[in-house]
Amino acid sequence: MSPWLTMRAAPNGAVVRLLCLHRAGGTAQDFAEWPDRICRDIHVCPVQLPGRLERFTEPVMDRMGPLAREVAGVAAELAGLPLVLFGECMGALLAFEVARELRRVGARPPASLIVASYPPPDHPRTVPCYHDAPSQAFKDHLAAIGGVSEGALDNEEFFELMLPMLRADFAVFETYRYVPEPPLVSEIHAIGGGDDRNVSEPLLEGWRHHTSGTFSRRMFPGDHSFVQMNPEVPAHVERLVLRHAARRRSHGATGSGEPS
Secondary structure: OOOOEOOOOOOOOOOEEEEEEOOOOOOHHHHOOHHHHOOOOEEEEEEOOOOOHHHOOOOOOOOHHHHHHHHHHHHHOOOOOOEEEEEEOHHHHHHHHHHHHHHHOOOOOOOEEEEEOOOOOOOOOOOOOOOOOOHHHHHHHHHHHOOOOHHHHHOHHHHHHHHHHHHHHHHHHHOOOOOOOOOEOOEEEEEEEOOOOOOOHHHHHHHHHHEOOOEEEEEEOOOOOHHHHOOHHHHHHHHHHHHHHHHHHHHOOOOOOOOO
């Protein structure tokens, strides 16, 4: 199996694959419980980026272009079932660029993107960059935005071990520059936390312009880390994924140039 994937074997009768892309500072373990919380029609495939857990000794990747090309290569090899991309925070931006990279190389596009806790890719960045800030300033920023446990931040030795991975993840989205391309044919479904101070509901609406297909938006109780805290999220993702699968069955499979 590719080191990029930490998935179980596909369940018998699975009709779609769900490629899960974690947040900055996260790991594939963020989705460890999803295979047991999502129906067996969906093959949950968490992606593990380098520089963490079992890939701790591998060099980190700190730019979107090379990272998206690597993940797109992994996605393109998952033949046989339609593909849906789910991304949380940085993972949402990565999912978008993976979908565009698949289009550039002529691969079958994802059926849909489900993007959580991240503004649309063309939204101008208005906050300072922290990936190259002094360690204490970076730590203070992590504490302010949440998503990294207080225990990890307070343990100096553990934090120093995590620091290269954290800096790389932040550099991926802080150095990202959007380049206009035609909208994706893949559906886009944007979800957010109602108490997220940085990604509001009107901001999520901006994802609508990046698809020529179906768009939806939904807010959940919680803040920027609502995906990890709200048990309703996997069930909602399941409904979105299976809704498309049901439409595909009712209309027949499409050709390789359309999302399927």
